[in-house]
Amino acid sequence: MNKDIVSIKGINDGLLITLSTTEEWQVITTELAARLDEQSGFFAGAKITVDLGERPVPKYELSSLRALLERRGLALLVVQSGSATTLESANALDLRAVALNQPLRNAEGEPSFDPDEDGTLGLMIRRTLRSGRRVHSRGHVVIVGDVNPGAEVVASGDIVVWGKLRGTVHAGAEGDESAVVCALDMSPSQLRIAAHIVTSPKDKRRQVRPEMACVRHNQIVVEAWEA
Amino acid sequence: MGAKVVTITSGKGGVGKTTTTANLGVALARMGKKVTMIDADIGLRNLDVVMGLENRIVYDLVDIVEGRCRLRQAMIKHKQFPELYLIPAAQTRDKTAVSPQDMVNLANQLREEGMDYILIDSPAGIERGFRNAVAPADEVLIVTNPEVSAVRDADRIVGLLEAENKGPGKLIINRIKMDMVRKGEMLSANDVTDILAIKVIGIVPEDESVIPASNSGIPVTLNEGSRAGLAFRNIARRLLGEDVPFMDLDENKGFFQRLSKLFGGA
Numbered sequence: 001m002n003k004d005i006v007s008i009k010g011i012n013d014g015l016l017i018t019l020s021t022t023e024e025w026q027v028i029t030t031e032l033a034a035r036l037d038e039q040s041g042f043f044a045g046a047k048i049t050v051d052l053g054e055r056p057v058p059k060y061e062l063s064s065l066r067a068l069l070e071r072r073g074l075a076l077l078v079v080q081s082g083s084a085t086t087l088e089s090a091n092a093l094d095l096r097a098v099a100l101n102q103p104l105r106n107a108e109g110e111p112s113f114d115p116d117e118d119g120t121l122g123l124m125i126r127r128t129l130r131s132g133r134r135v136h137s138r139g140h141v142v143i144v145g146d147v148n149p150g151a152e153v154v155a156s157g158d159i160v161v162w163g164k165l166r167g168t169v170h171a172g173a174e175g176d177e178s179a180v181v182c183a184l185d186m187s188p189s190q191l192r193i194a195a196h197i198v199t200s201p202k203d204k205r206r207q208v209r210p211e212m213a214c215v216r217h218n219q220i221v222v223e224a225w226e227a
Numbered sequence: 228m229g230a231k232v233v234t235i236t237s238g239k240g241g242v243g244k245t246t247t248t249a250n251l252g253v254a255l256a257r258m259g260k261k262v263t264m265i266d267a268d269i270g271l272r273n274l275d276v277v278m279g280l281e282n283r284i285v286y287d288l289v290d291i292v293e294g295r296c297r298l299r300q301a302m303i304k305h306k307q308f309p310e311l312y313l314i315p316a317a318q319t320r321d322k323t324a325v326s327p328q329d330m331v332n333l334a335n336q337l338r339e340e341g342m343d344y345i346l347i348d349s350p351a352g353i354e355r356g357f358r359n360a361v362a363p364a365d366e367v368l369i370v371t372n373p374e375v376s377a378v379r380d381a382d383r384i385v386g387l388l389e390a391e392n393k394g395p396g397k398l399i400i401n402r403i404k405m406d407m408v409r410k411g412e413m414l415s416a417n418d419v420t421d422i423l424a425i426k427v428i429g430i431v432p433e434d435e436s437v438i439p440a441s442n443s444g445i446p447v448t449l450n451e452g453s454r455a456g457l458a459f460r461n462i463a464r465r466l467l468g469e470d471v472p473f474m475d476l477d478e479n480k481g482f483f484q485r486l487s488k489l490f491g492g493a
Binding site: 059092127128129130131132133146148149150166 | 375379380382383385386387389390422424
């Protein structure tokens with residue numbers, strides 16, 4: 001048994017499985033299967049959160065991991081990762097993807113920026129989010145593409161849409177009233193910042209220009225984006 | 228050169244998947260192609276009715292998959308086009324009677340039968356039936372109507388296709404009414420593509436001859452005077468790789484507008 005490859009521990013509403021970021025994927029899945037089978041039935045029915053660290057996990061690997069857990073009666077619900085590839089895979093499989101907020105580091109492992117400056121990791125998504133797609137991040141979210149009606153973006157930090165924003169967005173989801181939402185074309189079906197909610201006016205003649213939404217005097221205001 | 232598998236899907240129901248499948252099948256057969264249409268809507272079969280072949284059904288898709296008949300026995304030959312076939316859906320079972328792998332196998336068998344095109348009529352929804360219909364597809368056509376709810380569902384379908392690596396698909400905008408578009412009461416083709424941002428392969432005008440054609444089992448494409456029929460023939464030609472310009476849908480333009488168009492105006 002190797003705790004460096006697979007670690008399993010109880011968290012408030014299920015199990016957190018942390019997998020090695022350096023070991024071969026094959027070795028990891030074999031070890032995980034062996035560990036679960038050892039305890040056969042003990043974990044059955046548990047809700048699973050998997051922490052994949054910085055490892056980029058393609059969709060088919062994540063999908064086979066989910067199948068491995070399902071065969072043992074375990075439901076994979078949440079994927080934590082610091083890799084954009086892994087988060088995309090999780091999104092594609094309709095799993096809840098949680099971006100890990102690890103400080104940026106350079107090759108020597110030292111923080112590569114002044115910690116006094118704001119430098120939270122974000123989730124970068126370089127495609128259009130279509131109806132039914134949900135993106136969730138503990139950090140910021142940047143989308144290069146559109147957010148279509150029926151898509152939803154939830155971030156604890158800011159949300160920037162380099163495209164048309166027409167879906168639902170929630171910035172500062174954990175209560176941060178200083179969070180902002182920016183878009184090149186701002187017409188969300190619903191826009192939330194912390195606990196405030198607004199909808200877009202249905203004005204067909206509205207001018208399309210980059211805009212930024214923020215909370216001011218306890219309400220959401222949208223204004224031309226002049227950075 | 229094997230057969231090309233084209234799946235017709237939509238997400239939302241009632242937008243014209245079955246009508247589109249029937250008309251493309253007939254239009255391709257008329258151009259001399261060997262075509263098999265598969266009705267993947269197990270439990271709610273319709274394509275046989277629209278094709279006027281309901282009373283010829285002996286075996287169906289599930290019979291093939293479960294080995295109760297040979298492939299050829301379930302292929303119903305069309306009355307007018309000897310190289311146009313229909314594999315009907317089972318009416319007494321449900322979507323789980325067939326798996327995506329079964330559909331891939333069936334498509335491969337049909338390729339060996341020397342088909343040029345295999346058209347699959349997908350059920351509405353995004354569940355098993357949809358996944359069955361899309362599994363063997365080389366190309367996916369997404370049918371939508373110019374209304375917000377249909378476009379929303381089409382958008383979801385495009386997202387799911389991208390996740391399955393089946394490409395974004397191509398769009399058919401069905402039942403557009405130009406007079407309503409002009410009055411701002413209906414989404415225009417541009418409004419639809421503004422959201423979906425995928426390639427349009429056809430725009431089909433609303434046409435009162437479609438419903439009687441479906442009821443009588445003679446797809447509207449066989450009606451030379453029908454504008455919808457012409458639109459479907461154009462889509463079939465585009466599927467074959469021809470560059471066919473989109474038809475001018477403004478049939479009710481006034482004399483002066485026509486005149487000004489003649490002289491290069493708007």
